[in-house]
Amino acid sequence: MSLLEVEELRVRIRGERGEVTIVDGVDYTVEEGQVFGVAGESGSGKTISVLALLQLLPRGASTSGRAIYGGRDLLRLSGRALRRVRGRELAMVFQDPLTSLHPMLTIGRQLSEHVRVHEGASKRAALARAAELLAEVRIPDPERALHAFPHQFSGGMRQRVAIAGALATRPKLLIADEPTTALDVTVQAGILRLLDRLRRESGLAVILITHDLGVMSSIADHVSIFYAGRIVESGPTKELLSTPRHPYTRALLDALPHPVDDGRADLLAIPGLPPSPRSRPAGCAFHPRCAYAIDASRVQAPPLVTVGAARLLACHVDPFASPS
Amino acid sequence: MSLVEVRELGVVYRRQGVDVHAVVGASLALERGRITGLVGESGCGKSSLARAIVGLVEPAAGEIVFDGKPLSPLRRGARPRHETRLQLVFQNPYSSLNPRRTVGSQIADGLRLRGEGERTDRRTRVGELLDQVGLSGGAAGRFPHQFSGGQRQRIAIARALAADPSVIVLDEPLSSLDASTQAQIANLLVGLTRDLELALLLISHDLAIVRHIADEVSVMYLGTIVEEGPTRELWSSPQHPYTEALIAAIPAADGSGTLPEALPGEVPDPASPPSGCRFHPRCPHAFARCPGEVPPLYALGPDRAAACFLRDPASTQTHEHEGVT
Numbered sequence: 277m278s279l280l281e282v283e284e285l286r287v288r289i290r291g292e293r294g295e296v297t298i299v300d301g302v303d304y305t306v307e308e309g310q311v312f313g314v315a316g317e318s319g320s321g322k323t324i325s326v327l328a329l330l331q332l333l334p335r336g337a338s339t340s341g342r343a344i345y346g347g348r349d350l351l352r353l354s355g356r357a358l359r360r361v362r363g364r365e366l367a368m369v370f371q372d373p374l375t376s377l378h379p380m381l382t383i384g385r386q387l388s389e390h391v392r393v394h395e396g397a398s399k400r401a402a403l404a405r406a407a408e409l410l411a412e413v414r415i416p417d418p419e420r421a422l423h424a425f426p427h428q429f430s431g432g433m434r435q436r437v438a439i440a441g442a443l444a445t446r447p448k449l450l451i452a453d454e455p456t457t458a459l460d461v462t463v464q465a466g467i468l469r470l471l472d473r474l475r476r477e478s479g480l481a482v483i484l485i486t487h488d489l490g491v492m493s494s495i496a497d498h499v500s501i502f503y504a505g506r507i508v509e510s511g512p513t514k515e516l517l518s519t520p521r522h523p524y525t526r527a528l529l530d531a532l533p534h535p536v537d538d539g540r541a542d543l544l545a546i547p548g549l550p551p552s553p554r555s556r557p558a559g560c561a562f563h564p565r566c567a568y569a570i571d572a573s574r575v576q577a578p579p580l581v582t583v584g585a586a587r588l589l590a591c592h593v594d595p596f597a598s599p600s
Numbered sequence: 601m602s603l604v605e606v607r608e609l610g611v612v613y614r615r616q617g618v619d620v621h622a623v624v625g626a627s628l629a630l631e632r633g634r635i636t637g638l639v640g641e642s643g644c645g646k647s648s649l650a651r652a653i654v655g656l657v658e659p660a661a662g663e664i665v666f667d668g669k670p671l672s673p674l675r676r677g678a679r680p681r682h683e684t685r686l687q688l689v690f691q692n693p694y695s696s697l698n699p700r701r702t703v704g705s706q707i708a709d710g711l712r713l714r715g716e717g718e719r720t721d722r723r724t725r726v727g728e729l730l731d732q733v734g735l736s737g738g739a740a741g742r743f744p745h746q747f748s749g750g751q752r753q754r755i756a757i758a759r760a761l762a763a764d765p766s767v768i769v770l771d772e773p774l775s776s777l778d779a780s781t782q783a784q785i786a787n788l789l790v791g792l793t794r795d796l797e798l799a800l801l802l803i804s805h806d807l808a809i810v811r812h813i814a815d816e817v818s819v820m821y822l823g824t825i826v827e828e829g830p831t832r833e834l835w836s837s838p839q840h841p842y843t844e845a846l847i848a849a850i851p852a853a854d855g856s857g858t859l860p861e862a863l864p865g866e867v868p869d870p871a872s873p874p875s876g877c878r879f880h881p882r883c884p885h886a887f888a889r890c891p892g893e894v895p896p897l898y899a900l901g902p903d904r905a906a907a908c909f910l911r912d913p914a915s916t917q918t919h920e921h922e923g924v925t
């Protein structure tokens with residue numbers, strides 16, 4: 277059985293000008309030890325779809341669908357059961373590590389309290405565990421780091437501390453939203469290696485949101501591409517990146533600076549802008565920007581269907597189907 | 601002669617009574633119609649160098665020559681007219697635009713600064729500038745929050761262009777944008793540089809984009825320039841171990857599943873930099889000479905240089921370490 281099964285997840289948010297659908301029917305499964313990648317343009321609903329799993333949505337949001345984890349529906353948990361799962365089995369790391377660290381408390385205090393609350397350890401044991409965690413994320417001199425405040429660390433170190441905090445209760449699933457986007461490539465490489473080690477050594481599953489397809493390629497087992505609140509394509513990373521089938525995935529890859537060319541040609545930008553949730557086009561939401569659109573694209577949203585082993589695609593035309 | 605020449609520049613801040621040498625003896629040249637990339641880890645002094653070039657911080661050492669004349673020292677009041685031709689576009693286009701004023705009036709500021717024309721002329725010119733950065737004229741009457749990140753960056757660029765600059769320094773203009781938007785802005789920058797004969801300094805920690813659009817690249821580490829060269833050559837055969845480490849850390853989107861190489865350690869605090877070669881505590885090739893002496897930038901060809909003892913033509917080490925790889 278899968279660690280997490282998300283079915284027909286929908287999120288609507290009520291705003292000043294009425295209700296808008298942000299996430300529009302998303303299905304996926306995450307297995308133990310798997311790094312499950314989520315990519316797509318800014319505003320496509322990646323963050324909102326994972327906040328929904330933890331019931332961390334902003335006020336005015338309503339959720340429907342199911343997210344089955346350990347036999348229970350995360351979307352329907354409440355009270356103690358919710359706190360238990362949220363603090364302990366599912367952890368989250370954000371793009372800006374300062375959102376999860378308290379500026380006025382020492383690193384040691386923050387990490388150890390988290391451990392005490394969720395595991396009922398003694399103060400001494402909790403501090404020892406905190407030092408262990410810092411060592412695990414390769415913070416130099418962990419004993420000393422326990423006494424430091426977040427602002428005394430660089431961005432990369434803070435992100436590692438935030439990850440240490442998320443791992444404090446040995447969660448089974450880590451949700452990481454653009455965890456390395458604000459970091460230097462050198463530091464990013466260290467964090468990717470850390471995540472890779474954790475999933476190999478302790479079977480940690482990771483939902484990794486990133487718009488950096490290079491990051492995706494290096495660590496994700498499986499990638500789902502979001503566009504306008506839906507998954508438009510998904511599959512094993514290697515296959516998806518080498519033979520993308522959805523016109524949007526194709527365009528995303530074409531927009532990247534090519535790894536071997538010397539850069540004199542223009543980059544291929546996708547024309548136009550991603551639609552806002554308030555004005556999503558009818559039919560396939562990508563149709564105004566798609567060179568392959570047909571009449572059906574304008575009226576009917578293509579369903580996400582199986583097109584190969586573990587590969588799913590939502591496109592009426594499938595212009596890049598392999599000729600087999 | 602280059603349009604901008606930065607010579608042996610030093611920038612020093614005082615932090616709690618201690619001097620922080622954010623930039624140390626950095627030299628750089630910007631040419632008309634060309635894009636120079638400046639890369640390095642955060643905190644290495646890129647923004648400080650940028651601020652010195654546009655006159656926002658006073659150099660503690662060295663000089664900046666613009667169009668043959670040394671840049672005037674900072675003082676209160678307006679800078680000489682010709683120096684408004686050095687423009688800076690900041691990292692975060694949202695915080696640098698005023699949320700309460702229309703886009704059009706903010707772009708017109710640049711025109712007013714130059715004492716340009718009547719109100720109606722200015723309005724026409726704002727329309728032209730918006731067009732130049734790929735926005736419709738209707739954008740002039742709207743407010744910054746009504747635009748996406750990429751559009752705001754276009755607005756910031758239009759505002760810089762309003763001052764009729766010959767040099768634009770862009771500090772991390774693309775880092776908050778996603779791939780497709782980055783590609784649009786990158787293409788815009790290349791087009792403007794060629795069409796308007798601008799000299800562009802593009803600062804970024806995103807090496808892939810710098811690689812794609814810069815003609816030349818300078819690599820900075822802890823306040824010093826450690827390597828410079830034409831982009832293609834620098835990338836295909838880095839001559840400084842730090843440049844090599846930066847390149848190895850970029851993950852490729854090829855689906856290969858290879859993890860990028862991590863450079864051990866952190867960027868040291870510029871308030872107490874390591875002795876000798878500042879990179880030596882993290883350098884996989886460091887040897888006896890490195891902690892004791894500061895390597896100069898060794899010229900390695902007409903446009904290439906690297907500050908590493910492995911490249912010292914007078915040393916036998918050069919041969920033993922042929923090719924940093």
Ligand SMILES: Nc1ncnc2c1ncn2[C@@H]1O[C@H](COP(=O)(O)OP(=O)(O)OP(=O)(O)O)[C@@H](O)[C@H]1O
Nearest residue numbers: 289291298317318319320321322323324325334553
């Ligand atoms: N509190 C909110 N109220 C109303 N709309 C919201 C709220 N938070 C997010 N949205 C909208 O929901 C959509 C999806 O947002 P989300 O943050 O999930 O995007 P994302 O894919 O994570 O983008 P990014 O890559 O920029 O983080 C966006 O259009 C956003 O404007």
Ligand SMILES: Nc1ncnc2c1ncn2[C@@H]1O[C@H](COP(=O)(O)OP(=O)(O)O)[C@@H](O)[C@H]1O
Nearest residue numbers: 613615620622641642643644645646647648870
């Ligand atoms: N106003 C300031 N006062 C004190 N130190 C500063 C100031 N601005 C920058 N620094 C320090 O100078 C160094 C270089 O900073 P900066 O040029 O902003 O780096 P980058 O742009 O490469 O991130 C950093 O160590 C930074 O903390």
Ligand code: SF4
Nearest residue numbers: 560563566573591592
């Ligand atoms: S369904 Fe039509 S518009 Fe949508 S991606 Fe496929 S071809 Fe393009």
Ligand code: SF4
Nearest residue numbers: 877880883890908909
């Ligand atoms: S001078 Fe020495 S420490 Fe510095 S980069 Fe070269 S080999 Fe490494």
Ligand SMILES: [Mg+2]
Nearest residue numbers: 322323324453
């Ligand atoms: Mg997000």
Ligand SMILES: [Mg+2]
Nearest residue numbers: 643646647771
């Ligand atoms: Mg900076």
